[in-house]
Amino acid sequence: MxxxxxxxxxxxxxxxxxxxxxxxxxxxxxxxxxxxxxxxxxxxxxxxxxxxxxxxxxxxxxxxxxxxxxxxxxxxxxxxxxxxxxxxxxxxxxxxxxxxxxxxxxxxxxxxxxxxxxxxxxxxxxxxxxxxxxxxxxxxxxxxxxxxxxxxxNFDEVLRLLDSCQLTMAHKVATPVNWKQGEDVIIVPAVSDDEARKRFPDGWKAPKPYMRIVPQPK
Missing domain, CATH: 3.40.30.10 (Glutaredoxin)
Known part of the structure; x- marks a missing residue:
């Protein structure tokens, strides 16, 4: 299986x-x-x-x-x-x-x-x-x-992948292409704007309605 x-x-x-x-x-x-x-x-x-x-x-x-x-x-x-x-x-x-x-x-x-x-x-x-x-x-x-x-x-990539998995498991975010520790992340589509405002009170950048970009959560 x-x-x-x-x-x-x-x-x-x-x-x-x-x-x-x-x-x-x-x-x-x-x-x-x-x-x-x-x-x-x-x-x-x-x-x-x-x-x-x-x-x-x-x-x-x-x-x-x-x-x-x-x-x-x-x-x-x-x-x-x-x-x-x-x-x-x-x-x-x-x-x-x-x-x-x-x-x-x-x-x-x-x-x-x-x-x-x-x-x-x-x-x-x-x-x-x-x-x-x-x-x-x-x-x-x-x-x-x-x-x-x-x-x-490429075990440096495995380390980067692990960083992303740990971050996205702890917060309702996803990491964009070639993301590295400390760079901006994306609020996942499953989070409504109302919930996002509570989670990210400083707001976000939105080049498109479905792309809500925020600094990496601490």
């Missing part, structure tokens, strides 16, 4: 580089970023895991936990992290899920439900397992991204 925005993020128990976790329990009252990889010791994924380690303090500021997943056992992950630190300059500082039997990959609809976890598997066998899931403290999926193996993911 496909995972859509607004669905409950499937719960699971898995082995990770930081021990056994129950996913929802591990998330707790935080936000979470789950990002997956088709194979250990692959070049693009090595760069991604290192960059996420560099960005972790930014996610921490946003009350967000990050967790990686790769279709190999935890023992392989533990060997891989040395390469990541050596080549990327940042040690992996978050858990990495071992998923050699494809349990979590299937649960999150990242691979065909009839795929076998039988080894050996190549990255090409697991090519679709290149997704990012943004999950809220309510354990619902807020956003998803999927990339091909040949394209490294």
């Amino acid at each position: 496909s995972i859509r925005i607004g669905d409950d993020a499937p719960d699971f128990t898995a082995e990770t580089t930081e021990g056994t976790i129950k996913f929802h329990e591990w998330i707790g009252d935080s936000w979470a970023i789950l990002f997956s990889h088709p194979k250990d010791f692959t070049p693009v994924c090595t760069t991604e895991l290192g960059y996420m380690a560099k960005l972790k303090p930014e996610f921490d500021k946003r009350n967000t936990k990050i967790i990686g997943l790769s279709i190999d056992p935890v023992s392989d992950h533990e060997a891989w992290v040395g390469d990541i630190e050596e080549t990327q300059g940042h040690a992996v500082n978050y858990p990495m899920i071992g998923d050699p039997d494809l349990t979590v990959a299937k649960l999150y609809d990242m691979i065909h439900p009839n795929a076998s976890g039988a080894q050996p598997r190549t990255a090409v066998d697991n090519a679709t397992i290149r997704s990012v899931f943004v999950i809220g403290p309510d354990k619902k999926v807020k956003a998803t991204l999927t990339y091909p193996m040949s394209t490294g993911r």
Whole structure:
């Protein structure tokens, strides 16, 4: 079954580089970023895991936990992290899920439900397992991204996406194209003008009646 925005993020128990976790329990009252990889010791994924380690303090500021997943056992992950630190300059500082039997990959609809976890598997066998899931403290999926193996993911964009999700969950606003923290936002159409006047007493700019632009709420 496909995972859509607004669905409950499937719960699971898995082995990770930081021990056994129950996913929802591990998330707790935080936000979470789950990002997956088709194979250990692959070049693009090595760069991604290192960059996420560099960005972790930014996610921490946003009350967000990050967790990686790769279709190999935890023992392989533990060997891989040395390469990541050596080549990327940042040690992996978050858990990495071992998923050699494809349990979590299937649960999150990242691979065909009839795929076998039988080894050996190549990255090409697991090519679709290149997704990012943004999950809220309510354990619902807020956003998803999927990339091909040949394209490294832009995790600065994932951080921007998280900022938007957190802002728009807290306030009845939406963020326009290329929005960044601190820039103007848009009052969502579901908010009537009467309600908007209460929420935004300083008023708004309206180049069109359906475009009500206000400074980003604090």
